[in-house]
Amino acid sequence: MFRTFRVCALVSLAAVAAACSTDSDSADGNSAEDLTGRTFVSTSVSGTQIPGAGPMVVEFPEDGRISATAGCNRFVGGVDLSEGRVKAPDLASTMMACLPEREGADAWLTTLFDAEPRWSLDGNTFTLTGDDITVSLQDEKVVDPDLPITGTEWVVTSLRTADAVTTSTALENAAPTLVFSEDGTVTGNTGCDEFDGTAEVGDDVVLFEPLTMTRAACADPEVTTIETHILEVLAGETTYSIEGSSMTLTAPNGTDGLEFTAR
Numbered sequence: 001m002f003r004t005f006r007v008c009a010l011v012s013l014a015a016v017a018a019a020c021s022t023d024s025d026s027a028d029g030n031s032a033e034d035l036t037g038r039t040f041v042s043t044s045v046s047g048t049q050i051p052g053a054g055p056m057v058v059e060f061p062e063d064g065r066i067s068a069t070a071g072c073n074r075f076v077g078g079v080d081l082s083e084g085r086v087k088a089p090d091l092a093s094t095m096m097a098c099l100p101e102r103e104g105a106d107a108w109l110t111t112l113f114d115a116e117p118r119w120s121l122d123g124n125t126f127t128l129t130g131d132d133i134t135v136s137l138q139d140e141k142v143v144d145p146d147l148p149i150t151g152t153e154w155v156v157t158s159l160r161t162a163d164a165v166t167t168s169t170a171l172e173n174a175a176p177t178l179v180f181s182e183d184g185t186v187t188g189n190t191g192c193d194e195f196d197g198t199a200e201v202g203d204d205v206v207l208f209e210p211l212t213m214t215r216a217a218c219a220d221p222e223v224t225t226i227e228t229h230i231l232e233v234l235a236g237e238t239t240y241s242i243e244g245s246s247m248t249l250t251a252p253n254g255t256d257g258l259e260f261t262a263r
Contacts, residue, residue: 030121032081035060040126040137041144048111049135056109058126063224066091067224070109072098085116086128139198144244149201150180153263154247156217159229160257170222178260180206186234190227192218195234206249207237234260 050056052071059067066079066088077091091113098105103234117130124139125224156176158167174191186199186208195213199206211234218224233251240249250257 024139032060032063034053034121035081036063037061038126039140041140042137043133043143044136045133046135046227047130048108050108051104054105055175056137057140058128058137063107068109068113070100070105072096072105073112075106075109081119082122084118086097086113086119087116105209141246146242147245147247147262149206149247150182151243152179152261154178155263156226156230156258156260158259159226160248160250160255160259165259170220171226174220174223174226176226177263178234184212190230192216192223192227195231204241205237205239208234210235229256230258232256 029167037060039057039059042050042054045054045056050070054071056070057068061067064078064080065076066086067074067076069075073094073096075088075091075093076087079230080087093106102127110132112133112135115130115133117128117133117135119129120127124142126137126139128135128137154177156171156178158165159171171191176189176191178188179186180199180201184198184200185196187194187196189195190213193214193216195211197211198209211231213231218227233249233256236252238249238251238257240247245262247259247260247262249260
């Protein structure tokens with residue numbers, strides 16, 4: 001009986017250990033798979049605040065990959081989410097200059113990730129807990145739900161080509177617009193000329209009929225270039241995607257396009 005008891009005790013301990021060792025990655029029982037394909041935006045920070053107020057945006061585009069920014073440069077690379085911690089020691093970043101009030105944002109983010117913060121997920125709330133910082137983030141689709149393509153006034157913020165995504169002071173001042181109506185009409189301006197026409201809107205495709213437009217002479221040659229690019233995109237069958245209050249239209253050639261924000 002003694003030997004039998006000991007064997008049963010060992011089996012019971014092994015069962016307990018097996019029960020405690022699961023495939024979960026975080027302390028609250030969530031798996032890293034629950035994060036894949038989602039983007040989270042910070043809503044509150046306890047401890048050292050983000051220089052420039054952020055927000056911090058963390059994206060998990062695919063399994064084992066992370067993208068993050070605290071309001072300036074974007075950091076991307078591999079990530080290990082096992083043991084309930086965010087381990088991302090080899091992140092690469094863009095190298096753009098930060099606005100003066102955001103100059104410390106990159107260092108803030110680096111300090112947080114260097115501490116291998118613990119992570120947890122509760123529905124749409126993603127929490128990072130470092131040495132002296134706790135960041136609460138919400139799923140982007142909750143914070144900034146996708147706007148409808150129709151009935152929204154879209155303002156062009158960037159021009160896309162095969163080589164680059166560009167913006168400029170001239171584009172910011174011109175603020176070209178685009179509005180799709182429920183009745184199938186489309187109106188807007190190029191920053192120089194007004195236009196209208198019809199457009200058939202599908203799930204991710206817009207079919208533009210030839211537009212009718214005014215013929216004002218653009219005072220700024222750069223605005224003329226902007227107008228030409230816009231009209232080349234708003235022709236024929238284009239594809240579109242909307243994320244929150246941002247929209248991208250891509251021309252039939254698959255490379256040229258326009259980026260918009262809602263106004």
